[in-house]
Amino acid sequence: MTATLQCISPIDGAVFAERPAASPDQASAAVARARVAQTAWAARPLAERVALVRAGIAALDAMSDEMVPELARMMGRPIRYGGEMGGVKERALHMADIAETALAPRIIESSPAFERRIARRPHGVVFVIAPWNYPYLTAINTVAPALIAGNAVILKHASQTLLAGERMVRAFAAAGIPEDVFQNLFLNHQTTEALIAARAFDFVNFTGSVGGGRAIERAAAGTFTPVGLELGGKDPGYVRADADPVAAADGLIDGAMFNSGQCCCGIERIYVHESRFDAFVERAVQIVSGYRLGDPLDPDATHGPMAHARFAAVVRAQQADAIARGARPLIDPELFPADDGGAWLAPQVYVDVDHTMTIMREESFGPVIGVMPVRDDDEAVALMNDSDFGLTAAIFTGDAEAAAAIGDRLETGTVFMNRCDYLDPALVWTGCKDTGRGAALSTLGYDALTRPKSYHLRKT
Incomplete structure (x- = not known):
């Protein structure tokens, strides 16, 4: 047969x-x-x-x-x-x-x-x-x-x-x-x-x-x-102290949420200098709250269902783990009534996250992001490298020399400055680790x- x-x-x-x-x-x-x-x-x-x-x-x-x-x-x-x-x-x-x-x-x-x-x-x-x-x-x-x-x-x-x-x-x-x-x-x-x-x-x-x-x-x-x-990937974004937090949020949240987060080089965790953290998070919540989860055949829908209910189940399990460990969701679920507990999954932003949570360590491949404050470049580099994966990393800063120096320390295949979630065909597409x-x-x-x-x- x-x-x-x-x-x-x-x-x-x-x-x-x-x-x-x-x-x-x-x-x-x-x-x-x-x-x-x-x-x-x-x-x-x-x-x-x-x-x-x-x-x-x-x-x-x-x-x-x-x-x-x-x-x-x-x-x-x-x-x-x-x-x-x-x-x-x-x-x-x-x-x-x-x-x-x-x-x-x-x-x-x-x-x-x-x-x-x-x-x-x-x-x-x-x-x-x-x-x-x-x-x-x-x-x-x-x-x-x-x-x-x-x-x-x-x-x-x-x-x-x-x-x-x-x-x-x-x-x-x-x-x-x-x-x-x-x-x-x-x-x-x-x-x-x-x-x-x-x-x-x-x-x-x-x-x-x-x-x-x-x-x-x-x-x-x-x-x-x-x-x-x-x-797999768990691509990080880093917002330095000299970055515009609103512009950084515009870039990184789109990189995290586009295609319902189902992007090979999508942003899956974000680290923000503590001086820019509140402004970044405020803009992130504003962006995500404006999304519309609906029929993907409707031109007004910004997000459709995830490709399969079992993929959404992985993300839901990570969210449950994060909340159990103290993470705080910032997006009102009532904004997304189409979330049915199956393939239709509302986007979400979490703070009070850390690397004990699967949402910050394992591939999510869904419309969810955790945001952590950091003290300086050294802490950001340590956290960005604290992963089994290494596809891309995005640094938002006004200092190209600093971005290159940080990039030299990162265990990744591609380093971006002030952008993310993109393949430049003139550059090699490669990764390291898992x-x-x-x-x-x-x-x-x-x-x-x-x-x-x-x-x-x-x-x-």
């Missing part, structure tokens, strides 16, 4: 979409076709691959009006935010722009006696396991440069955003990319892990939970398959998606 994957809409708990999961034999056959097709794809001129990926992005962009309400139904993001294509285009087109330089051979010597160079060659078949929170943005980080570099790509999307991978492949096929070069597969966990263990892929990129990352590493153990992992390992975007993203090959040619 064929297993079925379902997307349960968080709006009403009904089945929004379902697809049959590929059997192990069907999945293996698809990977085999990709491997055959990849050779001819890699042999095409780089400029041709770049042009086809650009055309694929344009074809996907043309679907945006359909994608936006579809995303609202699949994972609850309000339509007022317009989908993900702005970021998709920024990232994919930047990677297209830098491809010729990033993939060019590195010439060591070119003389009458020797030619010595280091070339970049595609891995072969790249497997992309994408998450539901930003299904197009997260996938394109790897899909676009992997195809440009000459790899074939197999995409597996989360069941919560079941239709996203299907749309991506349809757009790229319409643009002229051969169907076997870029394929979307509906896979269950068992088949996914079996394929990795069988060395079906030449590179695996996974974005998701720490537990999911461990499962991928276990499956790949002994295969020597390179793996890129972007896992956030994972690897590199995406920038020239280093191409290094991750290719292997080096040396040429030492003696002419005389």
Whole structure:
């Protein structure tokens, strides 16, 4: 009997979409076709691959009006935010722009006696396991440069955003990319892990939970398959004594609450210099109190349901733990009557928090934030580093030199000053500690998606 994957809409708990999961034999056959097709794809001129990926992005962009309400139904993001294509285009087109330089051979010597160079060659078949929170943005980080570099790509999307991978492949096929070069597969966990263990892929990129990352590493153990992992986060924000507390609150609270807090690099804990604490908190409460939790298909709704009731349950448990340990919620729950104890979760701001509370230590991935006062930079750095995760950190200050010095002390992949919750495609996207390992975007993203090959040619 064929297993079925379902997307349960968080709006009403009904089945929004379902697809049959590929059997192990069907999945293996698809990977085999990709491997055959990849050779001819890699042999095409780089400029041709770049042009086809650009055309694929344009074809996907043309679907945006359909994608936006579809995303609202699949994972609850309000339509007022317009989908993900702005970021998709920024990232994919930047990677297209830098491809010729990033993939060019590195010439060591070119003389009458020797030619010595280091070339970049595609891995072969790249497997992309994408998450539901930003299904197009997260996938394109790897899909676009992997195809440009000459790899074939197999995409597996989360069941919560079941239709996203299907749309991506349809757009790229319409643009002229051969169907076997870029394929979307509906896979269950068992088949996914079996394929990795069988060395079906030449590179695996996974974005998701720490537990999911461990499962991928276990499956790949002994295969020597390179793996890129972007896992959990607990990204901190710090407001220094010289910062404008209102501007800092505007940036950090949006970074904490956008997409109902379901952002890989969303702000999950905030530290504010004690001299700015009251003003920051006052502005934070004002912002959050103005949100509207409602039907994500309603243009007036700022927040919809979380993607699944079980995700909201994690946040509720953290809030209960925080309150039991003395934390104080500041947002009146009566402002959000749609909170139903399930997927519909009201946003909340907490003070009187500390690092004994799970809300300040474990990933929340929801519309909740704890705010702590600090005495100085040293205390802020110690608290920001007191985490199992390290994806991004945001510092709000008027002193760029101080921000850089603090950033040097932080255990994180990216340091922001006066902004947060953003991926600059010209900079490498990476993390440390339990956030994972690897590199995406920038020239280093191409290094991750290719292997080096040396040429030492003696002419005389």
